[in-house]
Amino acid sequence: MEKVDCIIIGAGVVGLAIAHKLGNEKREILLLERHKHFGQETSSRNSEVIHAGIYYPAGTLKAELCVSGWHLLYEFCKTNNIPYKKTGKLIVAVHNNDEILLDSLFNKGRGNGVEDLSLITEKQLKTMEPHANATCALYSPSTGILDSHRLMKKLEASASNKGVMCVYGCEVKGVEYNGIDFFVDVVDLQGEKSKIRADVVINSAGLASDTIAQMAGIDIDKEKYRIYFSRGEYFKINGFPPWYMNHLVYPPPGKTSLGIHTVLDLQGQLKLGPNAFYVDAIDYHVDEKHVYSFYHSVKPFLPFIKPGNLSPDMAGIRAKRQAPGVDFADFIITGENDKGLPGLINCIGIESPGLTSCLAIAEYVEKIYRNL
Ligand SMILES: Cc1cc2nc3c(=O)[nH]c(=O)nc-3n(C[C@H](O)[C@H](O)[C@H](O)COP(=O)(O)OP(=O)(O)OC[C@H]3O[C@@H](n4cnc5c(N)ncnc54)[C@H](O)[C@@H]3O)c2cc1C
Numbered sequence: 001m002e003k004v005d006c007i008i009i010g011a012g013v014v015g016l017a018i019a020h021k022l023g024n025e026k027r028e029i030l031l032l033e034r035h036k037h038f039g040q041e042t043s044s045r046n047s048e049v050i051h052a053g054i055y056y057p058a059g060t061l062k063a064e065l066c067v068s069g070w071h072l073l074y075e076f077c078k079t080n081n082i083p084y085k086k087t088g089k090l091i092v093a094v095h096n097n098d099e100i101l102l103d104s105l106f107n108k109g110r111g112n113g114v115e116d117l118s119l120i121t122e123k124q125l126k127t128m129e130p131h132a133n134a135t136c137a138l139y140s141p142s143t144g145i146l147d148s149h150r151l152m153k154k155l156e157a158s159a160s161n162k163g164v165m166c167v168y169g170c171e172v173k174g175v176e177y178n179g180i181d182f183f184v185d186v187v188d189l190q191g192e193k194s195k196i197r198a199d200v201v202i203n204s205a206g207l208a209s210d211t212i213a214q215m216a217g218i219d220i221d222k223e224k225y226r227i228y229f230s231r232g233e234y235f236k237i238n239g240f241p242p243w244y245m246n247h248l249v250y251p252p253p254g255k256t257s258l259g260i261h262t263v264l265d266l267q268g269q270l271k272l273g274p275n276a277f278y279v280d281a282i283d284y285h286v287d288e289k290h291v292y293s294f295y296h297s298v299k300p301f302l303p304f305i306k307p308g309n310l311s312p313d314m315a316g317i318r319a320k321r322q323a324p325g326v327d328f329a330d331f332i333i334t335g336e337n338d339k340g341l342p343g344l345i346n347c348i349g350i351e352s353p354g355l356t357s358c359l360a361i362a363e364y365v366e367k368i369y370r371n372l
Pocket residue numbers: 009010011012013014015032033034035038039040041042043044045046047048049050051170171172173204205206207208209231232233274315316317318319350351352353354355356357
């Protein structure tokens with residue numbers, strides 16, 4: 001039976017960032033991914049926004065790792081020629097009381113260490129983004145966008161150069177611990193089964209991270225590790241030239257999402273999204289009937305968009321620990337010594353801002369690894 005020092009499960013942006021961080025010539029590390037390539041799930045179905053860290057309650061991992069994460073990510077993009085753009089973001093006040101919400105977001109963001117936020121007037125907004133309507137806005141100059149595929153490609157190349165073996169088409173079916181080592185059951189695309197022995201197992205399996213924890217014997221309901229799927233759909237905005245808008249424009253956030261906002265790609269093309277609704281299964285279908293709810297949600301602050309400008313684009317699924325009706329749930333990134341599983345590190349509920357935070361998550365996991 002093959003024996004390695006560490007198995008990382010899942011080659012999304014989080015598993016790849018961990019592999020890049022942990023890889024070194026003295027450790028034998030396997031990165032196992034069930035698809036034929038990296039980034040086939042949530043990491044390539046998102047808004048590609050580098051968030052500043054405005055929304056999350058103080059003292060949470062989401063707040064801490066988002067703020068440290070964006071600093072690391074911009075630096076990594078710059079050093080490694082990964083396309084990105086600090087577009088800046090405007091959260092606009094459109095309804096009564098939104099101004100109070102923006103004030104409280106300003107304070108929350110400042111409390112989280114986002115120092116460059118400012119509240120701007122309607123007149124300033126009109127100069128910055130003439131096509132948006134609002135009575136005032138919260139401006140975040142550090143928010144930006146990046147090419148997440150290029151980021152993942154670079155992380156994979158870096159991990160491979162450091163000796164990490166990235167194995168694709170290899171699905172983890174079981175994780176057992178005998179008090180000394182972990183035994184990981186895998187099956188390849190031809191249906192061939194094998195068992196690999198490892199000292200350390202890192203679970204960065206995204207939408208299946210709760211299933212992996214359960215395989216290792218953790219009661220996912222008792223520990224609040226269960227993942228709830230929340231679908232987010234996008235619609236393309238047609239009929240406007242590239243860079244018709246220069247900033248990301250958001251409404252104030254709702255309880256389970258940031259609200260339907262503009263999404264910009266690096267070519268200046270505009271989209272709207274994502275909405276948010278809980279689903280039972282992974283299904284990336286975009287319901288074209290939702291065009292009217294998209295239209296109505298953005299009409300107050302993006303009056304130039306008509307239903308005829310919108311066409312279905314893509315969807316992603318959030319790996320939420322937040323059950324329907326619950327207010328907030330943080331990332332879980334933890335070693336499992338206290339559950340009698342020393343050597344297991346779980347990353348659970350890595351929804352947004354997981355892309356922004358990936359390098360900070362990798363640093364956090366490395367600290368846990370060093371203390372095992
Ligand atoms: C609609 C939407 C918009 C978002 N927008 C943003 C944003 O703008 N900015 C931001 O910072 N974040 C955003 N996010 C969040 C971000 O996309 C995620 O936090 C991040 O991609 C999570 O990466 P991951 O590696 O944990 O998960 P994934 O990318 O899902 O990777 C997990 C991997 O594990 C593999 N796997 C699962 N089970 C097994 C198994 N048994 N064996 C082997 N492999 C397995 C999967 O195939 C997958 O490749 C958004 C998310 C969504 C859904």
